[in-house]
Amino acid sequence: MKNRKVLISLFALIVFSVIIYNCSGSGSSGDFSDAASKVYVAPGSYDEFYAFLSGGFSGQVAVYGLPSGRMFKEIGVFSQDPETGYGYSEESKAMLMTSYGFIPWDDAHHPSLSMTSGEQDGRWLFINGNNTPRIARIDLRSFETVEIIETPNSGGNHASPFVTENTEYVVASTRFSLPIPNKDVSISSYKENFTGTVSFISVDKESGKLDLAFQILVPGFNYDIARPGKGHSHGWAFFTSYNSERANTMLEINASQNDKDFIAAVNWKKAEEYIKQGKAKTMEAEYYRNYYDAEKQTAYSEVNRKVLVLNPKDCPGMIYYLPTPKSPHGVDVDPTGEYIAAGGKLATVIPVHSFSKMIKAIEEKQFDGDVEGIPILKYDKVIAGEVEDPGLGPLHTEFDGDGYGYTSAFISSEIVKWKIGTWEVVDRIPTYYSIGHLMIPGGDTKKPWGKYVVALNKITKDRYLPTGPELTQSAQLIDITGDKMKLLLDFPTTGEPHYAQAIPAEILMKNSKRIYELEKNKNPNAVKSEKETRVVRNGNEIRVYMTASRSHFKPDNIEGIKVGDKVYFHVTNLEQDWDIPHGFAVKGLNNGELLIMPGQTKTILWEPKKVGIFPFYCTDFCSALHQEMSGYIRVSPAGSNVPVSYNK
Amino acid sequence: MSSRSKYLMIAASLILLGVFMFPIWNINLKAPQYPEGIGLRIWVNQVTGEKEFDLKNINGLNHYIGMKAIEPDTISELKYMPFILVFFIGTGLIISFIKNKKMIFVWILLFLVVMSIGLYDFYLWGYDYGHNLDPTAPIKVPGMSYQPPVIGTKKLLNITATSLPGIGSILILISLSLAAISYFTLKKDKGELNV
Numbered sequence: 043m044k045n046r047k048v049l050i051s052l053f054a055l056i057v058f059s060v061i062i063y064n065c066s067g068s069g070s071s072g073d074f075s076d077a078a079s080k081v082y083v084a085p086g087s088y089d090e091f092y093a094f095l096s097g098g099f100s101g102q103v104a105v106y107g108l109p110s111g112r113m114f115k116e117i118g119v120f121s122q123d124p125e126t127g128y129g130y131s132e133e134s135k136a137m138l139m140t141s142y143g144f145i146p147w148d149d150a151h152h153p154s155l156s157m158t159s160g161e162q163d164g165r166w167l168f169i170n171g172n173n174t175p176r177i178a179r180i181d182l183r184s185f186e187t188v189e190i191i192e193t194p195n196s197g198g199n200h201a202s203p204f205v206t207e208n209t210e211y212v213v214a215s216t217r218f219s220l221p222i223p224n225k226d227v228s229i230s231s232y233k234e235n236f237t238g239t240v241s242f243i244s245v246d247k248e249s250g251k252l253d254l255a256f257q258i259l260v261p262g263f264n265y266d267i268a269r270p271g272k273g274h275s276h277g278w279a280f281f282t283s284y285n286s287e288r289a290n291t292m293l294e295i296n297a298s299q300n301d302k303d304f305i306a307a308v309n310w311k312k313a314e315e316y317i318k319q320g321k322a323k324t325m326e327a328e329y330y331r332n333y334y335d336a337e338k339q340t341a342y343s344e345v346n347r348k349v350l351v352l353n354p355k356d357c358p359g360m361i362y363y364l365p366t367p368k369s370p371h372g373v374d375v376d377p378t379g380e381y382i383a384a385g386g387k388l389a390t391v392i393p394v395h396s397f398s399k400m401i402k403a404i405e406e407k408q409f410d411g412d413v414e415g416i417p418i419l420k421y422d423k424v425i426a427g428e429v430e431d432p433g434l435g436p437l438h439t440e441f442d443g444d445g446y447g448y449t450s451a452f453i454s455s456e457i458v459k460w461k462i463g464t465w466e467v468v469d470r471i472p473t474y475y476s477i478g479h480l481m482i483p484g485g486d487t488k489k490p491w492g493k494y495v496v497a498l499n500k501i502t503k504d505r506y507l508p509t510g511p512e513l514t515q516s517a518q519l520i521d522i523t524g525d526k527m528k529l530l531l532d533f534p535t536t537g538e539p540h541y542a543q544a545i546p547a548e549i550l551m552k553n554s555k556r557i558y559e560l561e562k563n564k565n566p567n568a569v570k571s572e573k574e575t576r577v578v579r580n581g582n583e584i585r586v587y588m589t590a591s592r593s594h595f596k597p598d599n600i601e602g603i604k605v606g607d608k609v610y611f612h613v614t615n616l617e618q619d620w621d622i623p624h625g626f627a628v629k630g631l632n633n634g635e636l637l638i639m640p641g642q643t644k645t646i647l648w649e650p651k652k653v654g655i656f657p658f659y660c661t662d663f664c665s666a667l668h669q670e671m672s673g674y675i676r677v678s679p680a681g682s683n684v685p686v687s688y689n690k
Numbered sequence: 691m692s693s694r695s696k697y698l699m700i701a702a703s704l705i706l707l708g709v710f711m712f713p714i715w716n717i718n719l720k721a722p723q724y725p726e727g728i729g730l731r732i733w734v735n736q737v738t739g740e741k742e743f744d745l746k747n748i749n750g751l752n753h754y755i756g757m758k759a760i761e762p763d764t765i766s767e768l769k770y771m772p773f774i775l776v777f778f779i780g781t782g783l784i785i786s787f788i789k790n791k792k793m794i795f796v797w798i799l800l801f802l803v804v805m806s807i808g809l810y811d812f813y814l815w816g817y818d819y820g821h822n823l824d825p826t827a828p829i830k831v832p833g834m835s836y837q838p839p840v841i842g843t844k845k846l847l848n849i850t851a852t853s854l855p856g857i858g859s860i861l862i863l864i865s866l867s868l869a870a871i872s873y874f875t876l877k878k879d880k881g882e883l884n885v
Contacts, residue, residue, distance in 0.1 A: 557743070592750055618743035619750070666754065667828055 077530040080521060083110040088551070091483050093496065093544040094153045094167055095517065097121075100537025101148045103169055103180065108483070108494060108544055109519055111533030119178045119187045120148030120171045122634070128187070130634030132610065132645035133565070134334075136341040140174055140192050141328040149173045151200060151540040152267075156245070160207040160272045160488030164549040166250050168203040168212050175199030177212060177243060179250055184555045188334040191252040194327035194349060195222045195239045201268040203243070207276045207488075211255065211310065214241040215281050219262035223326065232290035236262035239351075240281060242310055252331065256317055256350040258361065260306060261414045262288055264297070267372050267438075270310075272488050273379030275397040277311040280382055284369035286413075297369065298388060302421065304363040304413075305373055305384060307400060316357045322350040337564040339642055355415040362404060363413060364395050365421045372438035372479075376447065376462060377488050381426055383447055385437040392436050392449055394465065396426035427465035433458045437478060438541075440485030442492045442522055448485075450477040450497065457497060457520065459527060471527040473518055475501040482522070483544035491546060495520045495527070498539045505532055515539060556620040558641035565643035567612035572596040577688045584609045584686070590624035590638060591616040592665040595658070598673030602686030605650055605679055611636075614643040625661025628675065635661050650677045696786050698872035699794065702865045703782030709734055709775055714858030715812070716740075717838055719748070720850045730760070732812075734858065735772045737762040755847070756827025757819060757836055767811060774804060782869070794873045798866060805862070813840050 083089050089107025092114075097104055101121030105114045122129030122138070129138050129146050138146050148171030156166040167180040175196040179189040193199055198217030205212050219236040221227055227235045237259050244255040263283035271278040286303040289296030316322065327349045334341045354361050364382075370393075372385035382395040403423040410418045433451025436458070440448050446468070449458045455476050459469040479498045483491040497518040505516050514534035521528040560570055569575050569587045575596045578585045584607050589596045595613075603609055613626045617640040627635040628648055636644040650656065660671035678684040713731035718740065720727055728747060729740030737760055739745035749759040762768060778801055785793045820837025823830075836846050843852040 592754075617747075617750070619747045670828075 074530075077521075077528070081109040081111065081519060081531045083107065083112070088547055090493075090547060091491070091544040092547055092550055093481070093483075093542055094155075095498070095535055095539040095542040096150045096153050096169060097536055098151065098515075098538030098540055099149050101150050101171070102537060103150065103153055103167065104536050104539070105185065106517075106533070106535075107547075108496070109530065111517070111519060111531050113536070115185060116536060117180060117185055117187065119169055119180065120145075120150055120176065120190070122146040124634055125637065127634050127636045127644060127646065130646065131636055132647060133340040133643075136343045137187060137190055137332045137334065139330050139332055139343045140176065141194070141330055141345075142174060145174050147173075148176060150178075150537075152203065153541060153543045154203050154205045154212065155543045155545055156209045156250075157205055157487060158208055160276075162484055162487055162489075162545050162549065163209075164545055164553070166209075166245075167543065168205065170199050170202040170214065172199050172217070175214070175216075177203045177214060177252065179245075179252060181250075182550055183553045186334070188336070189250065189252055189332065191243060191254065191331045192329035193241050193243070193254065194329040195220070195224075195257055195325070195351075196241065198264075201265050201281055202241075204268045204270055204279070205245075206270040206279070206310075207272050209245045209247075211242045211244055211270070211279075212252075213268045213270060213279050213281075214243060215239065215260075215265035215268060217264050217266060219264070222259065229290055232262065233288050236288070236290070238262050238265055238283075240265065240279075240306070240308055242279075242313070251333070254329065254346070254349055256313060256322060256352055257325075258308065258313065258352045258354065258357075260354065260361070261416065263303070264293075265306065266370070269373050269375045269382075269486070271375055271379050271397065272377070275375065275379040275382075277309060278397075279308045279310055280364075280373045280375065281306040281308065282366065282370040282373045282384060284371075300368070302365040302367050303369055304418070305366045305370065305382065305395070306416070307362045307364055309360050312360045313352055313357065316352055316360060317350060321356050322352050324348050325351045337562065339558070339563065339565045339568075339644075358415075359404075361416050362400070363416055363418045364400065364424050365410070365418060366393055366395075367391070372436075374439040374441070374447075374486065376441050377443050377490060379488075381462060383429075383439040383449070385439065385449065387435050387437055387452065389436065392429035392432040392439070392447075392460070394426045394429065394447075394462075395424045399426060400424045427463075429458075429460045429465045429467060431467055432460065433470065438480055440480055440482040440495065441490055442482055442485065442495075443490035444492065448480060448482065448495050448522070450480040452476050452478065452500070457495060457527065459522075469525065469527055471520060471529065473497040473499055474505050474516065474532070475499055475503055479539075479541040481542040481544060483546070486543075491544070493521070493523060494530075494544075495522050496542060496544070498535075498542060500538070502534075506534060517542075556640075557618050558639055560614075560616065560618060560641040563614070563641055563643060565612075565614075567610075567645060568614050568643040569612070570614070571616070572690065575688075575690060577602070577686050579686045582607050586611045586688075588613045588626075589616050590614070590626065590660065590671075592622065593660075593667035593671045595626075595660070595671065595673050597688035597690060600673070600686075600688045601676040601678075602684050603650060603675055603677050604682060604684075605653060605677060607650065609648040609650065610645055611648065612643060612645045613638055615640050617641070622664055623662050624664055624671070626658065627661050628658040629656045637662060650675075653677055653679050695872040695875040696789065698868050698875060699782060699786035702868035702872060703779045703786065705861055705865045705868065706775055706779045706782070708861045709858040710772070712857035712861065713738075714856050714862070715853065716856045717851060717853045720852075721848045723848075731856065733768075734775055735768050737765065737768070752836075753824075754827065754829045755834075755836060756824030756830075758822065758824075760819075765815075767808075767815075771808075778804075782865075786872075789876075791873065791876045794869060794876070798869050798873065801862075801866060801869075809840065816840065 091108040093106040103117045118128035175193040200217035202214030203212035216238045219238040240258045264285040266282045268281045285297035367386045367389040370384040371387045408423040433454040435453030502513040502516045519531040615638040715732040718729040
């Protein structure tokens with residue numbers, strides 16, 4: 043009898059082990075039955091949060107719902123968007139203009155929501171272009187890019203566009219220092235010729251208009267990530283730097299020698315005072331500002347040629363360096379504004395500086411030398427505490443508003459939760475794999491919404507069905523409502539998401555635009571009714587003023603076009619009904635398509651090169667007779683005398 | 691006429707002013723593609739959509755089955771109905787001061803006759819609108835007509851149409867009831883000639 047019990051137990055143990063063994067793929071063990079109900083959003087129901095994930099090298103922003111992880115939209119920002127014609131249409135091309143010409147791509151890293159009093163206000167989303175330094179503003183009523191400003195005197199616009207408490211400024215800096223102004227010098231003359239800049243781009247309170255307010259010249263380190271202060275540290279902004287060695291080659295070794303690099307603490311209110319006192323110099327610099335005129339539904343470019351520049355040597359008390367181990371990456375300010383946590387990516391601790399200690403150290407002049415006139419504060423006079431055993435390669439910290447920080451650790455591939463004040467690690471959870479940024483809804487504001495942390499992972503490996511050498515990137519949703527973090531969901535992401543932002547859906551959804559009112563359409567090429575449609579020739583330029591409505595174009599037969607003509611199709615969608623866009627595509631058109639929202643006018647240029655008949659059609663399945671929504675264009679040889687004609 | 695029946699008659703007249711402020715008939719349409727609904731509001735002097743662009747969108751959809759576009763400017767009833775209403779308000783007020791029971795009766799009767807004609811006219815309009823279809827329409831369903839009900843619900847292809855009196859009609863009914871009470875109140879008080 044006893045033996046039998048032992049046998050049964052042994053058998054059960056074997057079965058159990060086999061089950062465990064079969065389930066123990068990477069991180070797939072564990073009980074997720076509870077998780078499923080926490081991320082399940084029933085058909086027709088809404089997610090609690092909108093999440094905005096940067097597209098990284100896709101140059102776009104993707105919009106997701108949380109907790110479901112469902113993707114709703116990709117917003118074309120720095121990249122042409124073939125889906126909507128953004129960057130292809132005549133109305134939108136100007137948005138991608140730079141001082142280097144038309145650049146239809148960039149590397150978008152850090153979405154940042156506008157704030158009022160340190161809390162999300164749901165008006166705009168900013169995001170940086172890292173490669174050709176730019177900052178974009180997205181209108182959260184239309185989810186469209188409405189402005190892009192270039193930052194001159196900059197290389198690698200990485201530490202941007204972090205927002206001050208009342209969206210006074212979005213900040214930026216140079217990850218790659220350069221000769222300023224840029225010139226033809228030997229790269230090995232880095233130490234004498236290369237300088238960094240910190241930029242403050244002002245945001246108009248009403249319109250959101252961006253202006254490069256001023257730049258500060260800083261020693262030629264690599265400025266990496268930034269965070270403005272909040273509460274009592276409002277008025278300051280903090281920038282991490284690495285490569286205080288000022289190496290110009292093989293940075294992975296040569297920029298990793300110093301035990302400590304710096305966080306630059308910039309007093310921007312003081313900078314404003316110095317500007318008022320006339321301490322700023324005006325420098326020549328060419329940079330574009332592209333803006334979308336909502337009434338004319340058209341983007342325009344303006345070229346700016348001057349920038350105000352402050353030199354710390356002329357402006358004592360404007361910048362201090364906080365020594366920070368080691369090659370710090372992230373710098374994150376807690377909801378109270380007191381603590382500044384650094385992600386020393388090669389450090390063995392998370393150093394957390396105290397803002398009030400910093401102010402006291404400045405008053406007591408607790409300096410340890412200076413770099414080009416910028417005082418270095420003594421580490422032990424500014425440090426509030428060090429989080430021990432924070433995982434390997436700590437990068438970024440978000441806050442839950444309940445007294446905890448959550449830090450991503452890239453090398454040990456985990457999130458580490460620690461308590462503000464005691465600096466003890468209280469929990470940790472693995473991520474799959476190699477987390478970069480992490481995001482708690484509102485976790486960078488004075489009022490975090492908490493509930494979840496999203497891990498934005500750099501490496502995917504075996505998490506999904508394989509798709510050849512290139513795999514999707516991966517995000518993970520983790521429940522932080524309990525004492526222990528709990529993994530709920532993996533979801534794939536587009537491009538490479540760096541940072542992300544999330545905001546309660548109810549703040550945005552009530553303002554979301556459904557249509558553009560035809561009556562208010564001031565596009566100079568709009569036609570408001572089918573009666574106004576026409577085709578006009580002026581030399582070799584043809585303008586087709588066309589309408590689209592269910593289920594036809596007017597006109598839909600056009601003749602008299604000749605090889606060598608420049609044909610502008612100005613297509614107005616006459617619909618005023620929600621979710622009834624029309625598309626427009628022409629065979630052989632060497633560009634893209636148009637996707638025209640109700641009440642909108644968009645233009646695409648066609649330069650026909652061959653003689654014959656060319657069909658065009660609606661690309662967005664709009665109605666039961668969508669397949670009938672088509673037409674023909676006759677292209678005659680250059681020099682032929684077929685007159686322009688069209689049907690109405 | 692007693693002061694009570696006089697005030698009732700004044701109220702019966704003045705409440706009709708409210709008919710200018712609310713639709714007299716509502717036609718609500720439901721379809722899979724319109725989860726939030728789409729609808730028409732018939733006023734004493736205009737036809738509008740339930741929401742800003744509903745009328746335009748209904749006209750857009752209706753061209754598929756060959757229904758005529760609803761163009762409020764071409765509907766002559768909308769031009770003279772306000773005058774009829776003003777007539778009843780005016781005469782009602784006059785009657786309330788003249789204190790003539792017979793006149794109240796005539797006022798009510800006339801109002802009922804006009805209302806019946808109005809409803810019949812509405813039916814005819816709906817009939818024409820639903821039956822008189824463009825022969826070149828893309829969607830032709832043999833035997834199908836699209837007349838909306840005067841009152842009630844009817845399934846028209848993918849659309850469920852529900853037609854009901856609006857607040858304006860309810861105000862008219864209240865007005866008629868008040869006039870009727872005024873009439874009967876006066877009957878009880880017959881012989882009294884004090885104002």
